[in-house]
Amino acid sequence: MEKVIKGKAFVLGNNVDTDQIIPAEHLVYSLSDPIESKNYGKFAFSGVPIKDAGLPLGGVPFIVGNNFTSQFNIIIGGSNFGCGSSREHAPFALKVAGVEVIIAESYARIFYRNSVDGGFLIPYETGIKLNDKISTGDDLEIVLSDNKLRNITKSEEYDLNPLGDILPIIEAGNIFEYAKLNNLI
Amino acid sequence: MQMTITEKILSKSAGKKNVKPGENVWLDVDVLMTHDVCGPPTIEIWKKEFGENAKIWDKDKLVIFPDHYIFTKNSHANRNVEILRQFAKDYNLPNYYDVGTADYKGVCHIALAEEGFNLPGTVLFGTDSHTCTSGAFGMFATGVGNTDAAFILGTGKIWERIPESIKFVFNGELPKYLTAKDLILQVLGDITTDGGTYCALEFDGEAVFEMDMNERMTLTNMAIEGGAMNGIIKADEVTMNYVKARTYKPYEIFESDDDAKYKSIYNYDVSKLEPLVAKPHSPDNKDTVRNVEGTKLTKCYIGSCTGGKLSDFTNAAKIIYGNRVKVPTFIVPASTLISRQLEEEKFNGISLKQIFENAGCYIAQSSCAACLGGPSDTIGRAVDGEVVISTTNRNFPGRMGSKKSDVYLASPLTVAASAIRGSITDPRDYL
Numbered sequence: 001m002e003k004v005i006k007g008k009a010f011v012l013g014n015n016v017d018t019d020q021i022i023p024a025e026h027l028v029y030s031l032s033d034p035i036e037s038k039n040y041g042k043f044a045f046s047g048v049p050i051k052d053a054g055l056p057l058g059g060v061p062f063i064v065g066n067n068f069t070s071q072f073n074i075i076i077g078g079s080n081f082g083c084g085s086s087r088e089h090a091p092f093a094l095k096v097a098g099v100e101v102i103i104a105e106s107y108a109r110i111f112y113r114n115s116v117d118g119g120f121l122i123p124y125e126t127g128i129k130l131n132d133k134i135s136t137g138d139d140l141e142i143v144l145s146d147n148k149l150r151n152i153t154k155s156e157e158y159d160l161n162p163l164g165d166i167l168p169i170i171e172a173g174n175i176f177e178y179a180k181l182n183n184l185i
Numbered sequence: 186m187q188m189t190i191t192e193k194i195l196s197k198s199a200g201k202k203n204v205k206p207g208e209n210v211w212l213d214v215d216v217l218m219t220h221d222v223c224g225p226p227t228i229e230i231w232k233k234e235f236g237e238n239a240k241i242w243d244k245d246k247l248v249i250f251p252d253h254y255i256f257t258k259n260s261h262a263n264r265n266v267e268i269l270r271q272f273a274k275d276y277n278l279p280n281y282y283d284v285g286t287a288d289y290k291g292v293c294h295i296a297l298a299e300e301g302f303n304l305p306g307t308v309l310f311g312t313d314s315h316t317c318t319s320g321a322f323g324m325f326a327t328g329v330g331n332t333d334a335a336f337i338l339g340t341g342k343i344w345e346r347i348p349e350s351i352k353f354v355f356n357g358e359l360p361k362y363l364t365a366k367d368l369i370l371q372v373l374g375d376i377t378t379d380g381g382t383y384c385a386l387e388f389d390g391e392a393v394f395e396m397d398m399n400e401r402m403t404l405t406n407m408a409i410e411g412g413a414m415n416g417i418i419k420a421d422e423v424t425m426n427y428v429k430a431r432t433y434k435p436y437e438i439f440e441s442d443d444d445a446k447y448k449s450i451y452n453y454d455v456s457k458l459e460p461l462v463a464k465p466h467s468p469d470n471k472d473t474v475r476n477v478e479g480t481k482l483t484k485c486y487i488g489s490c491t492g493g494k495l496s497d498f499t500n501a502a503k504i505i506y507g508n509r510v511k512v513p514t515f516i517v518p519a520s521t522l523i524s525r526q527l528e529e530e531k532f533n534g535i536s537l538k539q540i541f542e543n544a545g546c547y548i549a550q551s552s553c554a555a556c557l558g559g560p561s562d563t564i565g566r567a568v569d570g571e572v573v574i575s576t577t578n579r580n581f582p583g584r585m586g587s588k589k590s591d592v593y594l595a596s597p598l599t600v601a602a603s604a605i606r607g608s609i610t611d612p613r614d615y616l
Contacts (some may be wrong), residue, residue, distance in 0.1 A: 015378055015467060017581040023588075024557040028254065028261035031226045031331075032233075047583045080379035083412060084581060085557070086314040088226065088330030108412055109383050110314060114330035165209055175336055175344075176234045184211075185340055 003145075005100050005122075009138045010062055010072035011055040011131050012048065017084035018111065020047040022093040024085075031092055040089060041068035041096035054136035062097070069098040074140050077104035078131045081123075082111025091120035101142055103130060103149060103160065116166045119174030124149075125161040133158070187442040189350040190419055191385040194325045194439055198308045206349040206446075214246070215307035217337045220293050221251040223312035223330070225268040230335035241276060242341035248280040248302055249273065250293035255284055255552040259560035291520035291551030294318035294406065294490040298398065299522050301432030305420035306439050310337055315490050315578065317408045321401035322428070323420030323438060328409065348414045349448040350385040350441075351376070355392035357456045362613045364500055365396060365403035366492065366576065366596035368453070370461040373410050374471025375451065381411035384448060387441065388418045392455045398427045399496035406491045407578055410468040460612055462574070463594040466582045474599050474611045483571045485510065485604040486585075487597055488517025488549070489556035492576020495526050497597040502537045504601035504615045505544045511607030514546040515565040517554045524551055546604075558586040567592065574603050 022043060029039045045053065045062040054060025062070050075094070081104035082090060091114050094102070102115070103124045115123045124142075126149075134140070138153040147160040163170060172178035179185045186203045188196065196203050199210035219227055232239055241247055251269055254262035266284055273281035280302075282290045290296035294315050297303055305323035309316060312334045319326035329343070337343050353372055372386070386408040393401065401418050408416025419440045420428075428436065460474040487493065487501050498516070518524040527538040527548070541548055547564070555565035556577040567573050567586035573593070575585065580592035595603070598612035605615070 015581075017579075017584075019558075019579075019581050019584050023583055025560055025586075027222050028259055028265065028560065030261075032229045047588055049582050049588055080382070080412060083378055084314065084579060084584075086312055086316075086328040086330055087223065088332060106379060106382060108379070109414055110328050110330060113333060117336070118330060118332040175332060179336070179340075184342075 005074070005142045005144070007073035007100065007140060008071055009074050009076050009134050009136055009140050010070070011076045011134055011136045012078070013052050013055060013131060014078035015080045015083055016048065016077055018082060018087050018090045019084055021045060021082065021090040022087065023047040027087060027089050031089065037096060038068040040093035042066070044070070044093040044097040055131060056135055060136050068096065073098050073100050075099055075102040076131050076134045077102060078129070079105040081107050083108040086110045088114040088118055091115040091118060095120040105129060116169050117175035122170055124163070126158065127161060128158055130158060187445045189385065189387060189441045189445040190323065190439045191325060191348060191350055191387065191415060191417055194306055194308065195347055204347045206347050208347045209344055210347060211342050211344050212308055214310050214337050214341050214343060216246050216248055216302055216309045217334060218248045218250070218293055218297060218309065218311035218316065219334055220249065220253055220313060221265045221269055222253045223334065224249055225265045227312055227331040227334040227338065228268065228272050230331055231338045234335060235339045239339060241338060244276065244278055247278060247338065248297065249278065250282050250290055250296050251284050252292050253553045254559055256550055256564070257560040257562050259562070262560055289521055292490045292493065292553055295494060295519040298402065299431070299520060301428065301434065304428060304434055304436035305424060306437035310334065310343060314409045315406055317413065317416045318402050318406040318490055320405040320408065320415050320417040321398060322424055323418060325415055325417070327415045346383060348383055348385040350387050351381060352387045352389055352447045352450045354450065354452045355388070355390035355455050356452065357392055357454050359392045359395065359455050362460055362598060362616050363455065363458060364596040364598060365400040367458060367461050368455065369404050369407040370463055370471055370594065371453065371458055373407065373463065373469045376411050377469045378410060378467055379412040381408065381413035384413050386411060386413045386416045388416065393418060394421055397496060398423060399494040402494065403491060407468065410578060460596060460599050462599065462609065463580055465580055465591040465593065468579055468594060474595065474609060477593070477609050478611055480609040481572060482512050482574055482603060482607055482609065484512055484565070484567065484573045485514040485600050486555060486565055486573060486575040486577065487600055488515065488519065488554055489577040490519055491578040492597055493517050493519035493523065495523050495530065497576055498527060498537050499530065499532070501597040501601040502532045502540045504598060504612060505604065506532055506540050508544055508605045510545050510604040512604065514604040515549060516541045516546045517549045517565065518551050521551050555585050558584060574600050574609060576600050
C-alpha cells in the first residue's frame, strides 16, 4: 500500500482494555444510524483514568467538550492493547472519533480481529516500546508501504512490524470484501 | 503427528488431517451464540453484506440469549432486546430465549451449558469474550466481534489462527477453603493478562477432574483474562453425565496426545495454594487474602458467568449461614434455573435463598447485571469511591461502573466471609 497517514499522536500505557476504550454503559447506541452512532466517538477513551490519558504528562482529554471527533488520529499504545471484552464497538468508537492507526507492542486477539475484519483501523505492531519515546501531540507520519513511522516533531524514525497475513484484508477493506475478492462468498 | 486437544478439534473443523500452531485455517462452526449487546449490530452487518434476502446458514445452530441489559429502563437497551425479538420472529428462530417469558434463561455462557448446546469436540463462536467458558466441555469455544459473527451467520465459516497451547496441571486434593476461582487467579498472576494471548489454556490434573462442571467452567471462563483464545478441559464421565441429562445430540471426545507440544507447562500442588484476590485494577494483580485482610468494603457481589453458578452459591451459603452481612451484598444467579435451584438446594435444612435472605443479602434477577457496570439503573453497579469484592471476572478501571471505584476479585468463599465482616476476610476464619 502506498498510502501515507499523517497526524497527531495520543499516547497511552499498557493494558488499555475495552472498558477504557468505550465504557459498557454506552454500548446501547445504534452503530448504523449516522447521527446516533456519533455517540461512540463522543465517549471514545472516556473510561481511561485521566492521569493515564495522553502520556507522558497525562490529563489530556481525547475528546474535548461535546465533540465526537478528536484532534488525535494516531494512537500509540503499549502492550496488550484492547484487552477485555469482545465488543466491536471499541474499534468502531475509535474510528468514529477519527482514529486511523494504532501502534502498540501487542494486541488482545479479539480487538485485533475486530479492527481488521471490520475494516475500522490499522493495528500496527512494533518491537520497540514507543509510548516512552513519543509524546502526545507529536506530529507523526506513517508510510504504509515501507512499515516506517516518522516522528516529525522529534526527527526520529521507528520500524513497524509488517502487517503480514492481515494486509490483504486491510487492502480489500474488510473481511467481506476480502472474501468476495477470493471467491469465498 | 502429535496434537493437543485444541489442535485436534480445530483440524477436524478445518477438514484437515493435522494443523500446526500459527497456521491460519477456515473453520466450520457448529454453534454461533449472540446476545442483546452484540446481536443487533451483528444482524445489521449480516443484512448489509448479504442483502435483504440474506439467509441464515443454519437456524438450528444459531442461539440467542438476551442477558446483558435486561432489567433497565434505558430505552436504547430495551430497543436492542426488541430488535432480537423481531429478528427471531421474522426468521422463526428455534433457539431464542425471550425476556419476560418462561423461556428467559439469563447469562448466555451458563445457559448454553444448561440447554445442552455445549458438546465435546464441537466448535462454538460467540459475540462475547467469555464464550471460552464452554471449553470446560472439551470443545473449542471463543469470542469474536460483530463482523466475524455476521460472516458466520451467513456462511457458517470463519478464519482462525491455530493457537499454541499452554498446559496447567493441578495436582493433589483441593482444600475446602479453595475453589476453582483461586486456581485461575493463581494462573493469571503467573502468566499476566497477556501471557496467554493467541494461545489455548489447557487445564489438567486430578484436582480439575474432581470438580463438577460449574467449577470447571470457572477455570475456562477466565482464560480470556490471560488473553487466551480458548480454555479447554477434556471431557470425562462428569462431562458426559452432564451432557446426557440435557441433549441426545451426538458428540466426539478428543484428548491431547502424550507427547503433544506445549508452549509451556505449569504444575501446581493445590494443597499448597492460598485463597487469593486480584487487587484493583487488573485480574492478574494477584495477592493472598491474608495480605489484604481488613481492607474496608462498601459492597460484596456474588454473580455473573464466572461466580454466579450453583456451586458458587453453595460455597457462599456454607459461610453466610447463620450470619448477617455488614455491607450491601448482592446475590445474582447467572440463570433462571439457578434462581430456582437457590430455593430447592438446602444447607443444614434451609434453602440457600433463605440463608441469603436471613443474612440480609439482596437477591437479584438473573442477568449479567453489574459485572460489567451496565446502564445507570443496573442493580449492584459500583459508584464513585466504592470498594467492592466480587466473584466476577474483571476489575479493570470502571468495569463494574464508576472508574473511581476499586474492585477486588475473589472466590465465593472469600466474598462471603468478607460480607460478614465488611472487610476483606480469609474464608479459613469461617471454615
